[in-house]
Amino acid sequence: MKMVQTRAILNYIAAKYNLYGKDQKERAIIDVYVEGTADLMGLIVMYPFLSAKDKEKQLTVIIQKATNRYFPVYEKILKDHAQDFLVGNQFSWADVHLLEAILMVEEKKSSILAEFPQLQAYKARISNIPTIKKFLEPGSQRKPVPDAKYVETVRRVLQMYF
Numbered sequence: 001m002k003m004v005q006t007r008a009i010l011n012y013i014a015a016k017y018n019l020y021g022k023d024q025k026e027r028a029i030i031d032v033y034v035e036g037t038a039d040l041m042g043l044i045v046m047y048p049f050l051s052a053k054d055k056e057k058q059l060t061v062i063i064q065k066a067t068n069r070y071f072p073v074y075e076k077i078l079k080d081h082a083q084d085f086l087v088g089n090q091f092s093w094a095d096v097h098l099l100e101a102i103l104m105v106e107e108k109k110s111s112i113l114a115e116f117p118q119l120q121a122y123k124a125r126i127s128n129i130p131t132i133k134k135f136l137e138p139g140s141q142r143k144p145v146p147d148a149k150y151v152e153t154v155r156r157v158l159q160m161y162f
Helices: 006-016 024-045 052-081 093-106 117-127 130-136 148-159
Strands: none
Touching: 006 093, 024 052, 024 093, 052 093, 052 117, 093 117, 093 130, 117 130
């Protein structure tokens, strides 16, 4: 099957591999959490392409929003329902997405989870799932933090469209 659009592909994979909840209610909650983390990730994705001055401002925004808006919500969710995973006490796409958001923010500020004990424990738990652990090992398929060569390549490719 050929597909386009990242979100459609991810939804398909999540459903195919039972990572999308047991019913419509759980799917809706998973979607809410995924969209929330996507909003945070959106702040980070453009970061490498900013000027030095704008990077400084954007880093402040990323850290502020992560610590004052996004992470407190997930901290409360994990504390309130006292389960290992975000939805239905079953590993889901929302867990993968939140872990990736945490890792992306930690790449900007390694101590970001210092005041979030639930998220610290959650990150450790999810990171130790064998398939996730393998994926996070050096040399895995997880994309590295964009370096100068990557940024230049993307800029060059996109210039042909503008």
